[in-house]
Amino acid sequence: xxxxxxxxxxxxxxxxxxxxxxxxxxxxxxxxxxxxxxxxxxxxxxxxxxxxxxxxxxxxxxxxxxxxxxxxxxxxxxxxxxxxxxxxxxxxxxxxxxxxxxxxxxxxxxxxxxxxxxxxxxxxxxxxxxxxxxxxxxxxxxxxxxxxxxxxxxxxxxxxxxxxxxxxxxxxxxxxxxxxxxxxxxxxxxxxxxxxxxxxxxxxxxxxxxxxxxxxxxxxxxxxxxxxxxxxxxxxxxxxxxxxxxxxxxxxxxxxxxxxxxxxxxxxxxxxxxxxxxxxxxxxxxxxxxxxxxxxxxxxxxxxxxxxxxxxxxxxxxxxxxxxxxxxxxxx
Amino acid sequence: xxxxxxxxxxxxxxxxxxxxxxxxxxxxxxxxxxxxxxxxxxxxxxxxxxxxxxxxxxxxxxxxxxxxxxxxxxxxxxxxxxxxxxxxxxxxxxxxxxxxxxxxxxxxxxxxxxxxxxxxxxxxxxxxxxxxxxxxxxxxxxxxxxxxxxxxxxxxxxxxxxxxxxxxxxxxxxxxxxxxxxxxxxxxxxxxxxxxxxxxxxxxxxxxxx
Numbered sequence: 311x312x313x314x315x316x317x318x319x320x321x322x323x324x325x326x327x328x329x330x331x332x333x334x335x336x337x338x339x340x341x342x343x344x345x346x347x348x349x350x351x352x353x354x355x356x357x358x359x360x361x362x363x364x365x366x367x368x369x370x371x372x373x374x375x376x377x378x379x380x381x382x383x384x385x386x387x388x389x390x391x392x393x394x395x396x397x398x399x400x401x402x403x404x405x406x407x408x409x410x411x412x413x414x415x416x417x418x419x420x421x422x423x424x425x426x427x428x429x430x431x432x433x434x435x436x437x438x439x440x441x442x443x444x445x446x447x448x449x450x451x452x453x454x455x456x457x458x459x460x461x462x463x464x465x466x467x468x469x470x471x472x473x474x475x476x477x478x479x480x481x482x483x484x485x486x487x488x489x490x491x492x493x494x495x496x497x498x499x500x501x502x503x504x505x506x507x508x509x510x511x512x513x514x515x516x517x518x519x520x521x522x523x524x525x526x527x528x529x530x531x532x533x534x535x536x537x538x539x540x541x542x543x544x545x546x547x548x549x550x551x552x553x554x555x556x557x558x559x560x561x562x563x564x565x566x567x568x569x570x571x572x573x574x575x576x577x578x579x580x581x582x583x584x585x586x587x588x589x590x591x592x593x594x595x596x597x598x599x600x601x602x603x604x605x606x607x608x609x610x611x612x613x614x615x616x617x618x619x620x621x622x623x624x625x626x627x628x629x630x631x632x633x634x635x636x637x638x639x640x641x642x
Numbered sequence: 643x644x645x646x647x648x649x650x651x652x653x654x655x656x657x658x659x660x661x662x663x664x665x666x667x668x669x670x671x672x673x674x675x676x677x678x679x680x681x682x683x684x685x686x687x688x689x690x691x692x693x694x695x696x697x698x699x700x701x702x703x704x705x706x707x708x709x710x711x712x713x714x715x716x717x718x719x720x721x722x723x724x725x726x727x728x729x730x731x732x733x734x735x736x737x738x739x740x741x742x743x744x745x746x747x748x749x750x751x752x753x754x755x756x757x758x759x760x761x762x763x764x765x766x767x768x769x770x771x772x773x774x775x776x777x778x779x780x781x782x783x784x785x786x787x788x789x790x791x792x793x794x795x796x797x798x799x800x801x802x803x804x805x806x807x808x809x810x811x812x813x814x815x816x817x818x819x820x821x822x823x824x825x826x827x828x829x830x831x832x833x834x835x836x837x838x839x840x841x842x843x844x845x846x847x848x849x850x851x852x
Contacts, residue, residue, distance in 0.1 A: 323713035417826025552825035
């Protein structure tokens with residue numbers, strides 16, 4: 311028998327069967343970690359950068375999985391696998407934008423195992439941070455990625471605030487564009503956040519990607535019916551056809567009548583520490599024809615004020631063209 | 643013992659080469675024993691703090707087996723080092739390469755990034771579980787042999803498990819669909835063309851069996 315060499319440091323494992331039980335465990339222990347699909351978490355554990363004492367594995371909490379009707383929309387449990395999100399008739403027929411985004415996450419195995427909630431709250435991919443460097447996000451007092459000599463090709467072109475890492479969740483942009491709501495539970499009760507408010511940038515808290523604090527659980531994502539009849543546009547640009555995170559992505563829901571845009575919701579991701587909802591662009595294109603001129607104007611406005619770093623200025627025209635294509639209505 | 647001998651030798655003024663040899667030997671002894679101690683202290687602390695029963699029942703390849711697992715143990719570790727099912731390979735151990743792909747309830751997963759405790763009530767299929775009781779190869783295995791699909795074949799068990807998932811879910815894949823289905827597996831020999839030939843032939847064999 312071979313010797314086990316790369317074992318994760320020990321932790322205490324809890325496998326609750328209900329949300330209440332899970333919250334109770336989180337309430338009673340310090341230094342806890344909530345484990346969903348485990349694809350982000352295990353890298354941290356194996357690299358010994360995050361070392362929780364207590365891990366709460368949610369795979370047995372049946373109330374957190376599944377997709378059901380809710381009002382005029384749907385509600386998706388946070389532990390629903392990306393595979394099930396992609397395969398769901400409800401999602402495909404009415405909220406195809408989310409199905410498209412989820413289908414382009416990583417690889418088949420990761421979509422089979424990874425969950426919608428886990429994809430949304432995954433930590434950033436900045437490799438200085440991931441590599442265990444003591445940066446701002448890790449509680450230190452420097453950013454290794456933002457200096458002129460840093461390797462920052464994949465980093466943020468807007469929304470930087472000491473930290474220049476980007477949000478890597480493909481489903482996040484789609485849910486912002488669909489006007490989704492995130493339902494969060496803690497021992498103190500339930501809170502509901504608009505998708506765009508769920509993600510927090512470094513100017514609010516440099517050590518978190520979302521509003522979730524220790525003791526909080528993202529339980530469900532609710533997608534209202536508001537945009538179910540919209541034209542959707544999803545495009546993700548990445549270095550490889552598989553596995554990779556987005557260099558930039560755009561998610562748009564646009565309602566047109568006779569070629570005129572009535573209303574739109576557009577988000578880009580991979581360019582900032584949070585998914586960015588383009589409210590100005592949405593206002594601009596309202597009442598305009600869905601054509602290339604409008605798309606050009608939208609793209610220009612979307613990227614106004616972007617501040618690229620040393621190696622990522624290509625992301626500015628990339629984001630501009632993605633927004634342009636989304637607005638003019640290319641076949642996705 | 644040998645350490646002491648070397649040290650004495652060095653102290654009595656032998657050649658530089660002997661000294662360096664001595665340092666290397668001492669270093670090797672120190673690092674290997676620290677490895678043993680580390681392994682021991684880890685399992686000891688896990689035993690004290692485990693909130694889960696250590697002995698769990700695991701359904702692997704249709705057989706229910708009793709295994710002693712640690713809370714932080716991954717399925718790949720359990721399969722390889724506790725059950726001796728070394729067909730499941732560990733390449734990157736980071737959910738990147740796909741060498742550890744197994745089927746959980748018929749769906750492909752990375753065994754390196756899955757806690758064994760999380761699959762207790764589910765059915766695990768590894769590469770060893772593919773052939774029939776009489777030793778007949780699974781159509782995917784036969785197709786890989788017929789196509790000579792792999793060069794070094796370290797990645798083969800993972801690819802084959804992904805091909806099994808593919809043929810179960812999509813009996814008539816296009817070459818492009820097969821490539822998408824296998825996109826979670828890496829081959830460092832770069833044998834993708836022959837691997838895709840194998841996948842297409844596997845789908846054909848599987849159809850013929852139905």
